[in-house]
Amino acid sequence: MSGRDASIETIQRELTAFARRARHKASQLHPELSLVMYSMLDLLTERGGCRAADLAAYFMLDKSTVSRQVRDLEQLGYAAREVDPEDHRGQILRPTEAGLALLREANEMRRAAFTERFADWSDQDMAKLAEYLVRYGESE
Template sequence: MSPDDPQHAPATPEAGEHLPTAFTTIEQELTVFVRRARGFSAQMSREFHPDLEPGAYAMLLWLDDVGSARMTEMASYFGIGKPTVSRQLQLMEKLDLITREVDENDRRAQRLTLTENGAALVHRARGARRESFRVKFGDWPAEDVDRLAELLTRLNESLSKPNSQ
C-alpha cells in the first residue's frame, strides 16, 4: 500500500475528507456512545452507593468477573495509577464491599475480593442494568440484539489490540 492510501493517511483535518463515510459515522456514534455510557455509569454508581465514584463501580464489576485480583492487576487493567485505585479500595473496604487477603503466592501482596454484601449488591445492580437494556431494546428483533452483542465483543477485542503502523 502506498502512503497516499486513505487507510494510511495521517489523522489531520485535511485527511478527514479522505476517510470513508462509515469511519466518520463510527467516530461520531462512538463519541455519543461514550458520553452516554459515562452518564449511565455515573447514574448506576450513584444508585449502587451514593459515595462511590463511577470508576469504583466499574472496579466492583470487574472484581465480580475475575473473582479476585491484586491491586496492581486492577490498576493495570483500568490504566490508572495505584494511588487512585488505593483511594477507591479504601472506601470500598469501609463500605463492606471488598476485602483484602494475603496472596498465597506472594505473602507481601494482597488479593482483593468482593464481600458477600458487595457481591449481592453487584449482582442486584447488574440485574437492574440488564433489565434496563431489555426494555430499551424491547422493540429490536432478537437477531439484531444478538448481532449487536457479537459486534460489541469484536469491537472490544479490536480496541484492545495495540495500534500497528
C-alpha cells in the same frame, strides 16, 4: 465529511453519552459507589479476587487512584484484603458478602433496564450489537 468520518463522529458521541448514562446509573444504585468502584468490585468478583496492581493495569489507572477506590470499597464493607497465598508479602482483594449482594442487586437492576431499553429490538439486532461490542472491546 466522509461517511466513515461521520460514522466515527456518531460513534464517539454515542459512546460518550453511554458512559455518562452508566455513571449516572451507578450513582443511583449506591450514592457512595462510583462507576469506577462498581467496575472494580465487578472485576474482583469475576476473577475471584486480584491485586490492586491488576486493577490498575486492567482499568489503565494510576496506582494511587486505585488505592483510594479500594480504600473506599473496604470502608464501605464491599471488599477485603487477604494475604496472597502465592506471595505472602502481597495482598489479594476480594469482594465481601455485602459486595457480592450489592453486585447481584445491581446486575438485576441493570438487566431490567437493558431488557426494557431493548424491548423493541429484534433478536438479530441484539446479537449484532453484542457481536460489535465484543469486537470493539477486543480491538484494543
